[in-house]
Amino acid sequence: METPLKYKRSRQRERILGVLKSTNSHPSADWLYHQLKKDMPRLSLGTVYRNLNTLIAQGFVQRLPIEDGIDRFEATIEPHYHLVCEQCGSVTDFSMPHPIGINVQAEKLSNFKIKRHRIDFYGLCSKCQQPSSKGGSS
């Protein structure tokens, strides 16, 4: 994808960002496609992918590498972390204070110039903590 000199507005891109902003989940490209297809029947999946990449290039959207092979996306600006449920796979935004000086500390201990970091917490969400289904191990 070669970066264009300037971006034009497009209804599709605005709608994609709109859905991303309005949802709390972390949709896949395919989910966004089906979601928007209801309103825009001519929408194509390729367009969704192209616009997601554009939105990422513009900094409006982040790609989340969750451990399931499919890319997920979210519209996010402010830094936050993620809670990933190891049982049901749900991904939840999670705001907590940055560990104090973590970037600075990491920079001291490495030879990197640290710009940012990501933290993902893994565990069990409230639902999956319920002992409702006994013996549910994989």
Next chain:
Amino acid sequence: METPLKYKRSRQRERILGVLKSTNSHPSADWLYHQLKKDMPRLSLGTVYRNLNTLIAQGFVQRLPIEDGIDRFEATIEPHYHLVCEQCGSVTDFSMPHPIGINVQAEKLSNFKIKRHRIDFYGLCSKCQQPSSKGGSS
């Protein structure tokens, strides 16, 4: 992939784990394949993928969701973090003390049962910090 009742040893799997343990990089399946193919000319990529999944199921290997669409793997040893260079894409292991009580704090602030966390630092590696190639923006 249906989990077998028990695992047998296989030369291929042992070699794959061996390479993963001996390397500091975080190879993709394809890289492992080409690497081992030198010694085992009949090795197939499918076998690499199958064994990687087996090793993950056994807990010997971890899949790393780095932000580039391709799965990377590493032999699981002790907890550590990762430094990702935003310019050259390299991924480096990085041992630093856990931010104190981070899991406990996260658990208090959420309704999750936190078991573990992952931290990835993003920035510039030592090489890419050198002003050797001026104007290298993407």
Next chain:
DNA sequence: CTGGGTGCAAAATCTTTGCAGATCC
């Protein structure tokens, strides 16, 4: 008008699987 954007479909990537034969225990 001009360059970015869209739809559609083909292509490229990456990963998984079915099958027959080899291996391990």
Next chain:
DNA sequence: GGATCTGCAAAGATTTTGCACCCAG
């Protein structure tokens, strides 16, 4: 011998791209 594993190749799944036309600025 029986379950597991391998190679090979085909199939799946996900993401990118080429092209002709459309739309925003």
